Amino acid sequence: MILGIDIGGTTSKLGLVEDGKVIAHARISTSGHTDDHAFADALADAAIALRQAQGDKAFKAVGIGAPNANQLTGIIEMAPNLPWKHDVPLARMMADRLNVPAVLGNDANAAALGEWRYGAGQGFDDLLVVTLGTGVGSGFIVNGRLVLGSAGNAGELGHDPIPRGRLCTCGRQGCLEAYVSIRGMRKTYAELAGVGEKDGILSQEGVLPIAEAARAGDTAALRTFHDTVDLLAIGLANAVCATGPRRIVLFGGIARNGELLMAPLRDRFQEVLLNIYRGRVDLTVSALPDDDAALLGAAALTTL
Numbered sequence: 001m002i003l004g005i006d007i008g009g010t011t012s013k014l015g016l017v018e019d020g021k022v023i024a025h026a027r028i029s030t031s032g033h034t035d036d037h038a039f040a041d042a043l044a045d046a047a048i049a050l051r052q053a054q055g056d057k058a059f060k061a062v063g064i065g066a067p068n069a070n071q072l073t074g075i076i077e078m079a080p081n082l083p084w085k086h087d088v089p090l091a092r093m094m095a096d097r098l099n100v101p102a103v104l105g106n107d108a109n110a111a112a113l114g115e116w117r118y119g120a121g122q123g124f125d126d127l128l129v130v131t132l133g134t135g136v137g138s139g140f141i142v143n144g145r146l147v148l149g150s151a152g153n154a155g156e157l158g159h160d161p162i163p164r165g166r167l168c169t170c171g172r173q174g175c176l177e178a179y180v181s182i183r184g185m186r187k188t189y190a191e192l193a194g195v196g197e198k199d200g201i202l203s204q205e206g207v208l209p210i211a212e213a214a215r216a217g218d219t220a221a222l223r224t225f226h227d228t229v230d231l232l233a234i235g236l237a238n239a240v241c242a243t244g245p246r247r248i249v250l251f252g253g254i255a256r257n258g259e260l261l262m263a264p265l266r267d268r269f270q271e272v273l274l275n276i277y278r279g280r281v282d283l284t285v286s287a288l289p290d291d292d293a294a295l296l297g298a299a300a301l302t303t304l
């Protein structure tokens with residue numbers, strides 16, 4: 001049994017993983033802990049409570065997925081969406097508290113591992129997994145290995161520069177994520193519809209209101225999807241040139257919009273793809289529940 005932890009900006013989730021399944025879940029607040037040591041204490045308490053609820057069966061390791069995590073050092077480095085603006089050596093902090101080995105990895109890389117081992121990526125040793133949520137993350141499996149790169153967090157497809165000017169959370173202008181994310185799509189819709197970013201249908205959270213408006217024929221909503229599909233297709237086609245995946249798995253809130261997104265995306269992707277790859281790269285949506293993919297992937301970090 002392995003403990004998987006998924007660190008998010010608002011909430012952090014814990015799961016006990018056995019035989020490729022999450023058998024028990026817990027969650028704690030991330031944003032409520034401005035002190036990283038208090039946060040690590042709360043995580044350890046939640047882990048121990050989970051273990052006790054399973055008859056005190058020991059877990060042999062802890063795998064943690066987090067934004068801006070360097071898998072080579074076990075440190076979360078200045079994550080813009082987490083409460084701590086300094087480096088947090090969370091792998092060591094959890095290993096000390098729980099007395100088991102701990103591995104920390106980038107959250108998108110953890111999701112990629114989860115898809116590769118347990119989801120739509122099974123059997124594909126050249127795989128790209130892209131998470132389309134509040135931000136855009138990605139993880140690359142190449143020749144049967146998760147790519148970590150020199151900084152231990154390779155695969156930042158969301159921060160691919162594109163020739164547009166919108167400000168990104170990383171502080172630069174014109175990243176893919178500034179357009180192809182929940183936040184980005186909402187901004188695009190607001191611009192096209194000429195409304196405030198919380199007005200009209202945008203008073204509801206997420207991208208569902210835009211998807212519903214698009215299905216009802218709303219022009220600004222349809223153009224938002226069209227623009228998003230175009231930029232995402234180009235981003236994916238660029239990534240294919242770099243590592244030649246056989247399959248791409250999309251994951252997260254935006255990917256759940258079904259054929260509204262996927263049908264035009266498949267067409268546009270084939271159009272912009274280098275000819276030698278055309279018809280040779282599957283584009284599919286994750287079938288794993290979002291929470292479980294992240295936890296299974298975090299747990300799988302310990303088996304690399």
Ligand SMILES: [Zn+2]
Pocket residue numbers: 158159168169170171172175177
């Ligand atoms: Zn950026």
